[in-house]
Amino acid sequence: MATDAFQLKGSLFTLTVLQLHQADMDSLTHQLDRLVQQAPKFFQHTPVVIDLQAVQQVNGAIDFAQLADQLRQRGMIPVGVRNGSTAQQQAAIAAKFAILNATTSKAESHPGDTAVESSVTSMPNKPSLMIHKPIRSGQQVYAQGGDLIVTAPVSQGAELLADGNIHIYAALRGRALAGIQGDSQARIFCQHLAAELVSIAGHYMVNEALQQVSYNKPHQIYLAADKLLISPLG
Amino acid sequence: MSEIIVVTSGKGGVGKTTTSAAIAAGLAKQGHKTVVIDFDVGLRNLDIVMGCERRVVYDFVNIIHGEAALSQTLIKDKREPNLFILPASQTRDKEALTLDGVGRVLEELKQQFSYIICDSPAGIETGALMAMYYADRAIVVTNPEVSSVRDSDRILGILASKTRRAEQGETPISEHLLLTRYSLERVATGEMLSVQDVQEILAVPLLGVIPESKAVLRASNTGTPVIFDETSDAGQAYSDAVERLLGKDKPHRFIGEKKKGLFRRLFDRSKEEQLA
Ligand SMILES: Nc1ncnc2c1ncn2[C@@H]1O[C@H](COP(=O)(O)OP(=O)(O)OP(=O)(O)O)[C@@H](O)[C@H]1O
Numbered sequence: 227m228a229t230d231a232f233q234l235k236g237s238l239f240t241l242t243v244l245q246l247h248q249a250d251m252d253s254l255t256h257q258l259d260r261l262v263q264q265a266p267k268f269f270q271h272t273p274v275v276i277d278l279q280a281v282q283q284v285n286g287a288i289d290f291a292q293l294a295d296q297l298r299q300r301g302m303i304p305v306g307v308r309n310g311s312t313a314q315q316q317a318a319i320a321a322k323f324a325i326l327n328a329t330t331s332k333a334e335s336h337p338g339d340t341a342v343e344s345s346v347t348s349m350p351n352k353p354s355l356m357i358h359k360p361i362r363s364g365q366q367v368y369a370q371g372g373d374l375i376v377t378a379p380v381s382q383g384a385e386l387l388a389d390g391n392i393h394i395y396a397a398l399r400g401r402a403l404a405g406i407q408g409d410s411q412a413r414i415f416c417q418h419l420a421a422e423l424v425s426i427a428g429h430y431m432v433n434e435a436l437q438q439v440s441y442n443k444p445h446q447i448y449l450a451a452d453k454l455l456i457s458p459l460g
Numbered sequence: 461m462s463e464i465i466v467v468t469s470g471k472g473g474v475g476k477t478t479t480s481a482a483i484a485a486g487l488a489k490q491g492h493k494t495v496v497i498d499f500d501v502g503l504r505n506l507d508i509v510m511g512c513e514r515r516v517v518y519d520f521v522n523i524i525h526g527e528a529a530l531s532q533t534l535i536k537d538k539r540e541p542n543l544f545i546l547p548a549s550q551t552r553d554k555e556a557l558t559l560d561g562v563g564r565v566l567e568e569l570k571q572q573f574s575y576i577i578c579d580s581p582a583g584i585e586t587g588a589l590m591a592m593y594y595a596d597r598a599i600v601v602t603n604p605e606v607s608s609v610r611d612s613d614r615i616l617g618i619l620a621s622k623t624r625r626a627e628q629g630e631t632p633i634s635e636h637l638l639l640t641r642y643s644l645e646r647v648a649t650g651e652m653l654s655v656q657d658v659q660e661i662l663a664v665p666l667l668g669v670i671p672e673s674k675a676v677l678r679a680s681n682t683g684t685p686v687i688f689d690e691t692s693d694a695g696q697a698y699s700d701a702v703e704r705l706l707g708k709d710k711p712h713r714f715i716g717e718k719k720k721g722l723f724r725r726l727f728d729r730s731k732e733e734q735l736a
């Protein structure tokens with residue numbers, strides 16, 4: 227008997243969801259560029275799902291082929307859409323997108339679905355990633371699903387990424403992006419703040435604004451009412 | 461036991477070749493059989509700094525390609541019996557080096573030498589990667605200016621990720637910072653970074669500080685490693701660095717710690733008393 231060439235299995239994945247707020251392609255590409263510039267490597271080969279909930283009622287068709295093209299140009303891999311209107315979903319299929327289950331609106335969801343959704347979106351409790359060596363210019367560290375703890379200096383031109391919090395018990399001279407999957411509760415803590423860029427859940431602040439704080443005091447950076455705040459510790 | 465030490469920097473013209481020649485000569489003077497290899501294929505100048513350019517017959521690339529034996533290619537220094545030079549090719553380009561080939565030559569050199577010093581070309585491409593790949597230690601040569609410090613930082617990142625020790629998960633390469641062309645006047649005017657500034661940014665142990673010195677140009681014009689000029693400031697600074705490399709604890713000179721004033725001394729004393 228010949229052995230099977232393959233077997234199909236069901237599996238759950240955490241995917242990056244791009245929630246579309248408006249159908250305007252120019253402002254979309256603009257924001258994409260800024261995002262990719264902040265964390266160039268993070269978006270390389272990242273599968274992305276487009277959530278259409280907020281643009282369901284928008285007049286005029288979304289050009290899905292162009293959307294996919296723009297995402298690909300920036301290294302992302304568009305895989306599917308969800309929460310679109312019937313017309314939008316058909317347009318998306320025509321542009322070779324997959325349709326994912328609409329699970330966020332209660333009315334449509336089946337009891338089983340909600341359970342799946344919450345297990346996917348809640349942060350898996352991964353141990354923190356700990357680094358005891360300096361992180362140099364050109365290097366990037368990503369703590370997926372958890373916190374990042376660094377006990378050595380982070381150089382200008384280095385980049386820290388975490389789904390959770392970032393703690394630096396030394397000088398931060400490079401970039402630190404916490405809560406990159408959207409966790410607005412995430413914070414950045416550092417001993418010396420001389421960062422090029424800090425960001426929490428996509429809200430970011432660059433050099434000039436950061437220059438105001440005193441280097442020799444430990445600081446924390448967090449989000450309050452969608453505003454990025456920096457305050458001294460202790 | 462033999463050790464491979466790469467002298468590297470990222471940025472060009474900061475003093476790698478000057479340093480490779482001085483450190484190799486210094487180790488040889490201390491009685492260790494030492495060879496210094498020019499990895500700057502196509503732009504060789506170690507032979508000139510070492511004063512043996514007229515004696516080059518075969519080169520590093522010839523050995524890698526099996527066109528010459530190691531014994532025919534090594535040049536024995538005329539001043540120091542423990543010192544040998546392996547020159548680079550002037551005519552080939554850097555692609556003539558292969559990781560396998562370099563590895564084979566280094567293995568053969570390990571049989572005969574206690575220290576193998578690799579003079580890296582500038583940049584972060586093939587030649588520089590070849591020079592650092594098999595290293596046990598790295599001397600990162602840095603000038604006290606922002607662009608040089610940034611490049612050194614980049615090189616330190618590459619040392620920690622792209623070398624054999626990193627790839628095989630062995631103990632990492634041990635890193636040493638050598639600050640060269642240090643000018644106290646220009647540090648005082650704020651034109652240059654201070655030792656403390658550079659150390660704080662790079663967070664690597666300091667092997668030495670080599671002052672900006674006329675002796676260096678004089679030495680390279682006569683094809684003599686500056687460490688042989690024992691009365692010169694740069695020569696002495698390199699001698700200290702060699703001793704530190706061999707594990708001796710030597711206080712740093714030429715970093716401008718003038719005699720402490722009375723107030724400073726009293727202050728230090730009271731600190732020590734508190735600690736005691
Ligand atoms: N301490 C010093 N004081 C004064 N001049 C110096 C000093 N160190 C190096 N130099 C000078 O700087 C120049 C560059 O030095 P060297 O060739 O050693 O640098 P390098 O890093 O090997 O350069 P490359 O990247 O081109 O290989 C030379 O002219 C040398 O004489």
Ligand SMILES: [Mg+2]
Pocket residue numbers: 476477478500505579580581
């Ligand atoms: Mg050189």
